[in-house]
Amino acid sequence: MKTRDSALWEKVSETPSCIYSEEPVDVGQRIQAQILTAFQERPIAAGKVVLQPSPHTLVGMETNVYVEAAEQVFEMVLLDQTIRIIATPTEFELNYGDGSLYGPTSTPGAPLHQDRWGEQTQTSHRYAASGDYQVVATVHFSGTYSVNGGPMIPIDGRAAVPSEPQTLRVWRAETRSVADNCLINPTGVGC
Template sequence: MSDLVSIPADAPTQGMEPNGWIVVGVPTNFFATASAHARSGPLLGAAAEVRFTPVGFRWDYGDGTSRTSASGGASWAALNLPEFSETSTSHVFEQPGTVSIGLVASYAAEYRFAGGEWRAVQGLVLVPTTPIIAIADRADTVLVAESCSINPSGPGC
């Protein structure tokens, strides 16, 4: 596993909704995108190719809680859900403040030399991302462009 350090896996992209802010007491959606990819470089002193396949995501929400998921989740729009809906990767923050949300993607790795057979690497490759810094605060009211009778799928409807 230590030889893989010279051939790093790509970091996933991550996002949150709402972007950069959190309403205390309602779900905040987090999602990440990572795909299988191969990289070339020296391994055990020879030219090799390493294939990385994402197998898990671990969010550290910055409030003492974390969640591990096999899926990176998706945006509310991609899930066809209204804003502030609960998702498999959402989190409800209970206290106001500034939080640093970290994400670590887990990849299974395989390697091969000179186009030969792929061989599995024991263990997982963990790739952290740059944390998202967000502000959590309470909201008593939410201003929206349209009422729920006009837009039943709008925020808070």
């Protein structure tokens, strides 16, 4: 004679079950392990170094140097998941080309109006000798990412992207007092 419990047991045991041959994979952990590499391999556009005045300046004159860099967004598929990466410029390093460096700093500098060129700024530089110098900025980008439109998660690490070098020609200026009249002495200094 079947009891109510034995009939229920037979019904439960008839239910098909699924057996996995391997442990389920945590895709989130695998993405997190690969995201820094994916972030650093993205074609992040370099910042642009801007010089004031340019392309020429004078020995001993403050030359304003600043960096233009913007936030960038990348969409990609990683492990069959849609990933959105946002690269944000957070630190800047300046190499003035004469052996002088500035940074890293969170300040990219800023443009000056032309009538203020020659003023000292936080990122300006004075060259001690004439010559041609290659000025380069390295922008450090911090990143965040989201998986399938989820919340933004910080990326543990940064990407350093150098700018294209800008050539700055530093000239030496000479001043002389002259008393010659160029009409009388056309070969005099300043004529």
